[in-house]
Amino acid sequence: MGRTPVFSMKKLLSSFGSFTRTERLGLIALCAILIIVIAIRASMHLWATPVTDDARQQKLVASWEAFKRSQPTSKADTATTEKSEYVDASDDNETPIPTIININIADSATLVRLKGIGPVSAQKIVARRTNKGSFTTVDQLKEVCSMPETTFQLLKKHLSVQ
Secondary structure (H helix, E strand, C coil): CCCCCCCCHHHHHHHHCCCCHHHHHHHHHHHHHHHHHHHHHHHHHHHCCCCCCHHHHHHHHHHHHHHHHHCCCCHHHHHHHHHHHHECCCCCCCCCCCCCEECCCCCHHHHHCECCCCHHHHHHHHHHHHHHCCCCCHHHHHHHCCCCHHHHHHHHCCEECC
16 A cells, blocks of 8 residues: 655655755855845946036037037038928938939939929939930939929029039
């Protein structure tokens, strides 16, 4: 007649307590160090603040402004003020648009960003360029797209065929 093993809590705890006294002290020390490191990491923002040197920051800003003033202004700098003239304000694309766009190499996404050229017109321009070859003058754009003369004159300043 066999006896069924009986698991008691006492046997279970005694199996975990089989560490020697030195091993138990080592585990307690490791746990204490771990708790201290976690506490330091969690509270570091309270007692370690970054050093800010306002005088140095102001000097850097002044140096940058002086550098910008010393640079010659180019046509590209003045183009940023003219940008609202031909870039659609509802454009979600944040990438800068070139000052002068070559209609012989521009893709339809770039053309659509110009005020006065929509997706259909951009596709017509690309299709005309593919079928008949490169544009020789910007005025040929009128043959492809119908737009008011004032819009065309604004666009003409920012388009090229080179």
